Amino acid sequence: MLVEKITSRQNPLVKRFRRVRLGNERQFVFLEGVRLIEDALLSGARFETVAFSSAIESTPRGIALLDSLQQVPCRGAHLSPQVMEAITGAVSDQGVAAIVSRPHYELANVFADGPGLLVIADRLQDPGNLGTIIRTAEAAGADALITTHYTVEPWNDKALRASMGAALRLPIVTGVTLDELAAMCRLHKITIVASQAPPLQRGIKKARTDKRPMIYTEADFRRPVAIILSKESSGAEEEAVAAADEFVSIPMAPGVESLNVAAAAAVLLYEAARQRNFFAAAPRG
DSSP states (O other): OEEEEEOOTTSHHHHHHHHHHTTOSTTEEEEESHHHHHHHHHTTOOEEEEEEOGGGGGSHHHHHHHHHHTTSOSEEEEEOHHHHHHHHSSOOSSOEEEEEEOOOOOHHHHHHTOOSEEEEEESOOOHHHHHHHHHHHHHTTOSEEEEETTOOOTTSHHHHHHTTTGGGTSOEEEEEOHHHHHHHHHHTTOEEEEEOOSSOOTTOOGGGTTSOOEEGGGSOOSSOEEEEEEOTTTSSOHHHHHHOSEEEEOOOOTTOOOOOHHHHHHHHHHHHHHHTTHHHHSOOO
C-alpha cells in the first residue's frame, strides 16, 4: 500500500470517499471500521483505496489491521482526524475507512451452480432487516440471496453493518423481477415458498386462496427451495403470491399479527438448515 498524507477536506480523494459513501459510484462499496475491513480482507475483497488516521493505532487490533493493510496493493492515505471525520460523516473512533469493489453476481451464475437454498428479499425497505437476513442466510448455509426491484441496497452502510460483513461473502444478485425469478426457479425445478401469517394476508385476491399455508415445520426444505421474504408492512404482496408454489406459516400466540421479517427469516432458514442436516457439517460457533 502506497501511502500519502492528506490534511485538506478539499482533496479529490476525500471527495471521492464521500461520493462512494453516498452510493454515487455503484460499482464500489464504502467500508468503515476495523471489523468490516477485517471481514473484507478475509473475504478476498478487492481494495481500491484505504484511508486511516492515527486513531487506528490506539488498539492492538487496529495496529494489526494496519499491518495487514500494508500488504494490500492499493492506494493509501493517512488523514488528519478532521479529514477522516469529513469522509465518514461522523467523528470516527476507529480511524479507518476503505473503498472496495462491489461483489458482482449474475442471476444465471447463481442458478448454474445448482442451488439448494435461495433467499429472495422482495421489496424490503429496512436496511437493518435486510442486513440481518443476509447475515442469517450465510450462517444457515444459503447459497445466495436475490433482491427484487424496490428493495433497499444490500451494500448501503446500515445494511452492510447489520450483515456483519456477510454481504461481502454471500453471493447477492440485485434488482431482479419476480417473473424472472419464477421462470428460473421453474426451469431449475426449485420450489418457491412464501411466508404467510395465518390466515392468508389480507388483500390477496380470492382466486389465490386455494394456496393454503402449512406450518413451516411441515414444509419439505430438503429439496431445492427459494424462500420469499416480502415487504414488512403487508407480508407477501400479490406478485409474490402469484410466484409462490407453496406457503408456510409460523404459529404465534393469539393477538400477535406477525413477526419482524428478519425474525421470520431466521425461523425459516434454520428450519431449512435443520432438515438439510446442515448442522452436522458446520463448525460450532
